[in-house]
Amino acid sequence: MNLDTTDPRWTSRACVEARKSVYAYNDRALTRGVVGVAGNLVAPFAGTATSLAMSAAQDDNRARLNHRVRAACISDPLGEKRTKRARR
Numbered sequence: 715m716n717l718d719t720t721d722p723r724w725t726s727r728a729c730v731e732a733r734k735s736v737y738a739y740n741d742r743a744l745t746r747g748v749v750g751v752a753g754n755l756v757a758p759f760a761g762t763a764t765s766l767a768m769s770a771a772q773d774d775n776r777a778r779l780n781h782r783v784r785a786a787c788i789s790d791p792l793g794e795k796r797t798k799r800a801r802r
Contacts, residue, residue, distance in 0.1 A: 729783075
């Protein structure tokens with residue numbers, strides 16, 4: 715997600731808190747990588763499948779964080795202003 719640092723909401727308290735929560739978020743990428751490699755050594759593709767399942771388990775958390783950041787940091791999170799201009 716690209717954020718516009720010139721957006722008036724960028725410096726708001728809600729946006730700063732949302733960005734801090736994204737920074738603190740642990741995606742467990744290292745763990746997934748280790749499980750993937752170790753699992754593939756034991757049984758081919760077993761590690762890959764396990765790593766993908768672990769990644770999918772994080773999807774809800776990622777979506778929640780993205781929604782929080784968009785709501786807090788973007789003045790027009792759904793792009794409605796651009797859409798209205800394009801329709802004209």
